Amino acid sequence: MNLIQTDMQGYSEMCRKNDCIPEGDYQKYEVKRGLRDLSGQGVVAGLTNISKIVAFRDGKPCDGELWYRGYKIEELVHRYVNNLYGYENLTYLLLFGELPEEAEAGKFISILEEARELPTNFTRDVIMKAPTRDIMNSMTRSILTLASYDEKSQNTDLENVLRQCLQLIAVFPMLAIYGYHAYNHYENLQSMYIHRPDPEASTAGNILRLLRPDSRYTEVEAKALDAALMLHMEHGGGNNSTFTTRVVTSSGSDTYATIAAAMSSLKGPRHGGANIKVMEMMDDLREKVRDQQDDDEIRSYLEKILDKKEFDRKGLIYGMGHAVYSLSDPRERLFKKYVQLLAKAKGREEDLELYMRVEKLAPEAIRDRFRIYKGVSPNVDFYSGFVYDMLGIPRELYTPIFAVARVAGWSAHRIEEIVGQGKIIRPAYRSIMEERQGSGDQTREG
Numbered sequence: 001m002n003l004i005q006t007d008m009q010g011y012s013e014m015c016r017k018n019d020c021i022p023e024g025d026y027q028k029y030e031v032k033r034g035l036r037d038l039s040g041q042g043v044v045a046g047l048t049n050i051s052k053i054v055a056f057r058d059g060k061p062c063d064g065e066l067w068y069r070g071y072k073i074e075e076l077v078h079r080y081v082n083n084l085y086g087y088e089n090l091t092y093l094l095l096f097g098e099l100p101e102e103a104e105a106g107k108f109i110s111i112l113e114e115a116r117e118l119p120t121n122f123t124r125d126v127i128m129k130a131p132t133r134d135i136m137n138s139m140t141r142s143i144l145t146l147a148s149y150d151e152k153s154q155n156t157d158l159e160n161v162l163r164q165c166l167q168l169i170a171v172f173p174m175l176a177i178y179g180y181h182a183y184n185h186y187e188n189l190q191s192m193y194i195h196r197p198d199p200e201a202s203t204a205g206n207i208l209r210l211l212r213p214d215s216r217y218t219e220v221e222a223k224a225l226d227a228a229l230m231l232h233m234e235h236g237g238g239n240n241s242t243f244t245t246r247v248v249t250s251s252g253s254d255t256y257a258t259i260a261a262a263m264s265s266l267k268g269p270r271h272g273g274a275n276i277k278v279m280e281m282m283d284d285l286r287e288k289v290r291d292q293q294d295d296d297e298i299r300s301y302l303e304k305i306l307d308k309k310e311f312d313r314k315g316l317i318y319g320m321g322h323a324v325y326s327l328s329d330p331r332e333r334l335f336k337k338y339v340q341l342l343a344k345a346k347g348r349e350e351d352l353e354l355y356m357r358v359e360k361l362a363p364e365a366i367r368d369r370f371r372i373y374k375g376v377s378p379n380v381d382f383y384s385g386f387v388y389d390m391l392g393i394p395r396e397l398y399t400p401i402f403a404v405a406r407v408a409g410w411s412a413h414r415i416e417e418i419v420g421q422g423k424i425i426r427p428a429y430r431s432i433m434e435e436r437q438g439s440g441d442q443t444r445e446g
């Protein structure tokens with residue numbers, strides 16, 4: 001161990017020297033960094049019928065739009081917000097392409113309820129072992145281990161994959177929350193309780209039920225969480241975790257390995273992991289900014305983040321910016337309405353005011369620093385952590401709750417990839433390597 005540690009600095013220097021690609025080479029070879037051009041338009045990697053994201057109209061940045069299977073997200077959320085089972089109805093929509101009639105929705109909900117069961121002793125033998133604060137890792141381990149309990153784990157026939165996806169969708173809340181309880185007990189020395197899911201409750205209701213010692217929650221709380229799930233379920237084929245799903249599916253890999261890969265992508269702080277980072281950043285801001293009503297002081301703190309002098313020194317203001325959206329992220333706008341309602345109900349108006357100041361000041365600070373051709377605005381995760389906090393959900397579960405929602409979108413994309421019998425996804429990396437021996441033909445792709 002010591003030997004490994006002492007040598008790391010020297011090896012790192014070698015990596016920095018030999019892995020550095022000069023910035024200008026991307027322009028020279030016309031390679032789009034991050035597979036996107038300066039205006040945020042991505043390299044088109046596939047076709048999908050599942051959802052659509054709009055950020056430009058007639059070549060100009062516009063307010064963002066998100067559509068699931070032909071329906072605007074605003075319409076879907078308004079339609080289902082009082083239904084309590086919005087997440088389940090939209091899972092049906094994403095997977096099968098149609099909104100379910102009432103009876104069909106009831107049947108589908110019953111299927112999910114029946115599937116909400118873990119193999120015998122799975123909680124004791126897998127979830128409780130080696131507990132970790134990193135619940136995304138704990139869930140990923142559980143997902144991979146579930147394969148050992150499935151006799152048809154490797155079978156990629158559509159019917160089997162659908163069954164596996166529905167089972168994973170159903171048990172994701174249990175993997176997340178039981179993983180949290182194990183961590184909270186063994187690492188935080190708190191009491192442990194493992195509630196069984198309530199067959200009469202929705203996914204959102206069950207998350208709150210499994211989490212709380214007394215299993216109680218209000219209808220308003222379940223509706224707010226259901227709305228959060230609906231907003232996080234799907235975001236096109238190109239987002240990092242869904243693209244991972246499509247890439248791994250295209251190699252012919254099994255459902256467990258594919259979803260585990262998507263989990264590993266989602267947890268990154270530039271993707272789904274941003275929701276925890278926003279909360280930590282806001283804590284840091286509260287500590288460092290003396291007058292939280294002073295815009296100049298807040299702006300100066302945000303600029304220090306961009307200078308890598310504050311917070312995690314990565315230079316990022318979390319919850320801001322998006323790879324595709326320009327003027328706005330429609331999910332953030334919708335979320336804000338719930339935030340306002342909840343903040344009033346929970347007496348958190350002061351916190352909300354601070355969030356709204358950062359929401360206004362951060363895009364200005366980023367715009368002044370970077371040449372962002374498409375504009376920068378708050379994204380879906382700017383407010384999501386604040387909502388979860390008001391619902392009493394611990395931070396360790398923020399990204400896992402995103403995963404509970406997004407596994408529906410990943411499943412839809414895995415199925416679309418399988419039905420479409422896509423080719424293996426294999427883009428090229430242009431090699432700028434210098435040959436050191438012999439002459440031979442120059443290899444142009446790697």
Ligand SMILES: CC(=O)SCCNC(=O)CCNC(=O)[C@H](O)C(C)(C)COP(=O)(O)OP(=O)(O)OC[C@H]1O[C@@H](n2cnc3c(N)ncnc32)[C@H](O)[C@@H]1OP(=O)(O)O
Pocket residue numbers: 034036040269270271272274306315316317318319320321322323324366370371372375376379380381
């Ligand atoms: C569910 C989701 O995944 S939503 C996104 C959640 N992620 C975050 O909130 C993390 C903070 N935001 C970011 O890191 C970025 O905005 C991303 C990763 C989401 C998108 O990044 P990009 O595609 O590079 O965005 P864009 O092309 O508009 O950025 C232009 C420049 O502004 C920078 N920038 C964009 N957003 C931010 C930000 N929030 N803080 C600091 N710099 C930023 C980019 O790093 C980029 O710099 P570069 O030219 O030196 O590479």
Ligand SMILES: O=C([O-])CC(=O)C(=O)O
Pocket residue numbers: 234235236238239240271322323324380
């Ligand atoms: O689309 C993206 O790049 C990230 C995102 O907002 C999401 O996955 O919901």
